[in-house]
Amino acid sequence: MIISKEIADKIFKLILEGNGTSLALIGEQVALLKKAALEIVENELNWSERRSVEDLLIVEPSGGNIGIKEIKKLEHFFMHKPLEGKRKYAIVYEAERVTTEAANAFLKLLEEPPEYAVILLTSTSWNSMLSTIRSRCFAFDIKTPLEPMEKLKMKYTEKVKYIHGACFEDYELLEFCLHNDVTDIIKELIEYESLEFQELLKALTELEKNGFDEGKSLKLRKIHVEIIRRFLKKGNKGFFPMFRALRDALNIGDAFLNIRKFVKTLRSVVQDALIISHTSFWNRIVNLDLLEWLMVLVDSGFYLDEEDYLWINSFVRRKISSLNKDLVIHRALFILVRSIWRDEYA
Numbered sequence: 438m439i440i441s442k443e444i445a446d447k448i449f450k451l452i453l454e455g456n457g458t459s460l461a462l463i464g465e466q467v468a469l470l471k472k473a474a475l476e477i478v479e480n481e482l483n484w485s486e487r488r489s490v491e492d493l494l495i496v497e498p499s500g501g502n503i504g505i506k507e508i509k510k511l512e513h514f515f516m517h518k519p520l521e522g523k524r525k526y527a528i529v530y531e532a533e534r535v536t537t538e539a540a541n542a543f544l545k546l547l548e549e550p551p552e553y554a555v556i557l558l559t560s561t562s563w564n565s566m567l568s569t570i571r572s573r574c575f576a577f578d579i580k581t582p583l584e585p586m587e588k589l590k591m592k593y594t595e596k597v598k599y600i601h602g603a604c605f606e607d608y609e610l611l612e613f614c615l616h617n618d619v620t621d622i623i624k625e626l627i628e629y630e631s632l633e634f635q636e637l638l639k640a641l642t643e644l645e646k647n648g649f650d651e652g653k654s655l656k657l658r659k660i661h662v663e664i665i666r667r668f669l670k671k672g673n674k675g676f677f678p679m680f681r682a683l684r685d686a687l688n689i690g691d692a693f694l695n696i697r698k699f700v701k702t703l704r705s706v707v708q709d710a711l712i713i714s715h716t717s718f719w720n721r722i723v724n725l726d727l728l729e730w731l732m733v734l735v736d737s738g739f740y741l742d743e744e745d746y747l748w749i750n751s752f753v754r755r756k757i758s759s760l761n762k763d764l765v766i767h768r769a770l771f772i773l774v775r776s777i778w779r780d781e782y783a
Contacts, residue, residue: 439582457550461574463563469608470559478526491520494527498534532558547573598725599626605723613651626659634667645689661702745772
């Protein structure tokens with residue numbers, strides 16, 4: 438299973454001993470949470486394809502939200518006992534998208550599910566949900582599984598460092614790299630390290646013109662990393678021309694999604710820097726290709742205010758944004774540059 442044994446044991450104990458159970462799987466990766474929820478269901482004794490039709494209901498956002506109509510379906514589903522076995526399962530994907538009206542209607546079912554019911558919520562924004570929903574569920578934080586990451590290291594050996602961060606943070610990319618040979622893509626990622634800022638922006642713009650697949654996502658993240666490095670190298674020299682150029686590049690296509698991906702990569706880089714500067718747990722570093730550079734960065738006086746980190750983290754977790762896009766990009770870059778050039782921004 439992709440869930441750790443410790444968490445899996447707790448979940449199955451609750452299911453086996455409970456008379457109706459409401460659980461929540463929380464984390465940052467939609468695909469990972471979906472797979473984890475399905476694995477819990479399929480672990481049921483004598484689970485079959487027939488039962489996956491009769492004894493499992495999957496609820497997903499419709500038109501961006503989960504409304505009262507979907508909650509009514511859940512209530513109707515649990516009116517009838519399971520076809521076989523002792524339990525029926527309902528999975529509510531992206532539960533943070535439940536509307537307030539639907540959430541209030543959902544409370545009674547969550548608090549007092551039928552004795553044969555197991556309700557599984559998945560959420561990438563758990564704290565944004567109503568406290569009345571959260572208080573009625575046993576919540577488990579689902580992390581990237583270690584076993585497939587070890588398989589990734591064995592498959593790509595020393596070259597794994599160029600895709601390790603991306604795969605650790607995106608389970609779909611992890612599966613893609615395990616099931617396909619991305620050696621040629623890795624060669625392109627290495628080439629990005631020697632590009633100048635304007636060349637990186639050109640490559641970024643080309644990637645953003647069309648839809649993304651897994652290969653493009655690997656390239657996009659590496660370009661973001663290299664752009665971050667170029668900003669830190671320049672410091673306050675040329676900040677505004679570089680800011681304007683990056684702003685224009687990120688505003689192509691879905692601007693909010695592009696900015697969110699960039700800030701997510703920024704968060705990953707500063708998290709690794711904080712691990713090096715504040716802890717001895719270097720095994721938690723995910724951007725292995727940046728290790729030497731990060732050590733130099735920390736030795737140069739890297740420092741991040743708690744308020745700045747919280748802002749970055751909060752923005753990454755947003756599903757939608759009414760914020761001014763230019764101001765978001767400026768603040769993210771200002772936080773980045775100030776982390777190493779503090780005296781000039783004091």
